[in-house]
Amino acid sequence: MTKPVTDLIHHPYVPPAGFAAPQPGVFKASTVIFANVAAMRARDWKHKTGYTYGLHGTPTTFLLEERIAALEGGLQCVLVPSGLAAIANAGMALLKTGDEVLLPDNVYGPSRNLADGEFRAWGIAHRLYDPMKPQDLEARIGPHTRLVWVEAPGSVTMEFPDLPELVRICRRKGVTCALDNTWGAGLAFNPFDLVPGEELGVDLSVHALTKYPSGGGDVLMGSIVTRDDQLHQQVKLTHMRVGWGIGANDAEAVLRSLPSMALRYRAHDVAARALARWCEQRDEIVQVLHPALESSPGHAHWQALCGDQGLAAGLFSIVLHERFTTAQVDAFCDALKLFKLGYSWGGPVSLVVPYDIASMRSAQLATWPHKGVLVRFSVGLEDVADLQADIDQALQALRAAGHS
Numbered sequence: 035m036t037k038p039v040t041d042l043i044h045h046p047y048v049p050p051a052g053f054a055a056p057q058p059g060v061f062k063a064s065t066v067i068f069a070n071v072a073a074m075r076a077r078d079w080k081h082k083t084g085y086t087y088g089l090h091g092t093p094t095t096f097l098l099e100e101r102i103a104a105l106e107g108g109l110q111c112v113l114v115p116s117g118l119a120a121i122a123n124a125g126m127a128l129l130k131t132g133d134e135v136l137l138p139d140n141v142y143g144p145s146r147n148l149a150d151g152e153f154r155a156w157g158i159a160h161r162l163y164d165p166m167k168p169q170d171l172e173a174r175i176g177p178h179t180r181l182v183w184v185e186a187p188g189s190v191t192m193e194f195p196d197l198p199e200l201v202r203i204c205r206r207k208g209v210t211c212a213l214d215n216t217w218g219a220g221l222a223f224n225p226f227d228l229v230p231g232e233e234l235g236v237d238l239s240v241h242a243l244t245k246y247p248s249g250g251g252d253v254l255m256g257s258i259v260t261r262d263d264q265l266h267q268q269v270k271l272t273h274m275r276v277g278w279g280i281g282a283n284d285a286e287a288v289l290r291s292l293p294s295m296a297l298r299y300r301a302h303d304v305a306a307r308a309l310a311r312w313c314e315q316r317d318e319i320v321q322v323l324h325p326a327l328e329s330s331p332g333h334a335h336w337q338a339l340c341g342d343q344g345l346a347a348g349l350f351s352i353v354l355h356e357r358f359t360t361a362q363v364d365a366f367c368d369a370l371k372l373f374k375l376g377y378s379w380g381g382p383v384s385l386v387v388p389y390d391i392a393s394m395r396s397a398q399l400a401t402w403p404h405k406g407v408l409v410r411f412s413v414g415l416e417d418v419a420d421l422q423a424d425i426d427q428a429l430q431a432l433r434a435a436g437h438s
């Protein structure tokens with residue numbers, strides 16, 4: 035006879051059979067219990083034939099991995115605690131001392147900081163290339179280049195590169211190509227099938243699930259999706275050695291948000307495009323950056339990849355006239371009421387961030403043509419007329435400040 039306190043732990047409960055609810059159960063574990071030593075020794079965590087330890091996966095995380103791989107058209111997926119951790123995990127898996135990684139000049143900023151910090155300290159060099167000039171990438175790939183990052187579009191300045199051409203160059207040169215697919219999110223284009231009939235795709239697709247898959251502004255998570263088992267194993271080994279586990283509640287939140295993701299993405303897109311087109315009419319603004327606008331750099335590449343009626347994420351940037359000082363543009367951002375000051379995107383709340391682009395670019399490439407301050411909007415799920423009125427009132431305040 036065991037004591038009641040023990041019976042509370044070793045209870046006869048088994049989950050109900052035939053309980054086919056819309057959402058899966060949430061399984062939590064660090065420890066997974068084995069029937070005997072032989073089972074413990076025999077179980078292989080690498081191929082998902084069984085469970086060994088919470089860090090290496092639970093039914094909840096395995097399910098989310100399958101769904102994210104399916105979303106992006108891949109076969110395998112590794113989940114990590116943030117989008118940036120996914121970028122780091124991919125780099126750590128593929129690069130060693132003496133290697134070189136190439137980054138687009140408009141790369142997600144923290145990715146560049148990582149290359150400048152830890153990777154440089156580990157003897158891994160990086161160089162920047164102009165993503166709008168495929169020949170520039172081609173020329174910079176050298177004997178030590180092991181990895182090329184691509185992004186479509188750059189998530190602040192929104193230039194849309196000729197992604198298929200960048201990937202073809204990596205193929206020709208035999209260099210692994212990794213995409214930061216947070217903007218496309220698996221919805222705007224298929225990263226593993228970029229051109230119908232050509233069998234052209236990236237090798238790894240990294241996604242900040244923090245953005246659209248979460249959709250709530252309340253979860254941090256990242257994924258690394260592949261279509262090659264050997265590459266996946268490399269990523270997975272690094273993941274295991276580093277120990278980047280994710281929490282079951284976070285996995286549950288993303289699993290709950292995924293069914294509405296395509297609808298949300300489309301709603302963010304429609305609203306962002308309407309606001310971007312409206313901004314094009316304003317003379318305080320010299321350039322609106324959104325790949326679906328004809329005047330935005332790389333518009334034709336977006337159209338070719340995503341289709342004439344194609345999708346785009348709910349992000350756009352404006353460049354204000356150079357007569358407005360940085361302090362005046364800061365005041366414009368402060369004057370916005372519905373657009374909140376905050377990083378990230380993909381959630382219900384509209385967000386705004388001013389950027390000093392010149393300081394973010396390599397002087398050597400000097401690809402940024404504008405003098406005015408750039409402001410990036412992440413469009414949430416509020417009523418679009420309310421958002422437009424909000425930008426309008428802040429622009430009126432800016433205009434008044436510009437005249438004083």
Ligand SMILES: *Cc1c(COP(=O)(O)O)cnc(C)c1O
Pocket residue numbers: 115116117118119142189214216217242243244245254255256378
């Ligand atoms: C947000 C973001 C990331 C990083 O995601 P976190 O979960 O915030 O670490 C990476 N790439 C892009 C393009 C992003 O927008």
